Structure formats: C-alpha cells, structure tokens
Amino acid sequence: MRGFIEKSVQERKANAAERAKKAKEMAKRRMMKIGQNNKYKSMMKEVKEEVGPKCVTCEDGYSNKPSEILGVYVFTKKASI
Numbered sequence: 001m002r003g004f005i006e007k008s009v010q011e012r013k014a015n016a017a018e019r020a021k022k023a024k025e026m027a028k029r030r031m032m033k034i035g036q037n038n039k040y041k042s043m044m045k046e047v048k049e050e051v052g053p054k055c056v057t058c059e060d061g062y063s064n065k066p067s068e069i070l071g072v073y074v075f076t077k078k079a080s081i
Contacts, residue, residue: 034040053070054061061070 048063050059050061050063052061052063053072055070060068
C-alpha cells in the first residue's frame with residue numbers, strides 16, 4: 001500500500017512539473033509573438049503613467065480620459081465610539 005501511495009505522489013509531482021513546464025513555454029511563445037509586433041511596442045511607449053486618482057481595475061484616470069467621470073468607492077464600517 002505504501003509503495004502505491006509513494007508512486008502516486010511521485011506521478012502527481014511529475015505531472016505538475018510537466019504542466020508547469022508547458023505553461024512556461026506557452027507563455028514564452030506568447031511573449032515572443034507580442035514582442036515581434038511593433039504596433040504594440042509603439043503603443044506602449046505612448047501610454048503615460050497615471051499620476052492622480054485612477055481606476056483600480058483598468059488604471060485609467062483623468063490624464064487618459066479627461067472627459068469621463070471617475071467614480072469613488074468608499075469602504076465604511078460601523079464602529080462604536
């Protein structure tokens with residue numbers, strides 16, 4: 001029984017390592033494909049870093065979208081004083 005469990009654990013580790021290796025290779029291929037496209041490189045150079053208030057999700061703010069209204073979310077919690 002113990003040999004079966006050890007073998008099963010080793011197989012799981014090997015499979016996980018293989019999946020991680022494949023995922024890393026796929027990510028590398030995707031990054032190389034993106035890097036070959038000069039359109040995206042030039043677009044990234046044009047993007048300015050937001051300095052004021054910005055959206056937590058898309059990180060757009062007044063410098064990228066000056067005519068849009070920004071919403072503000074506030075976390076509140078009742079506390080006895």
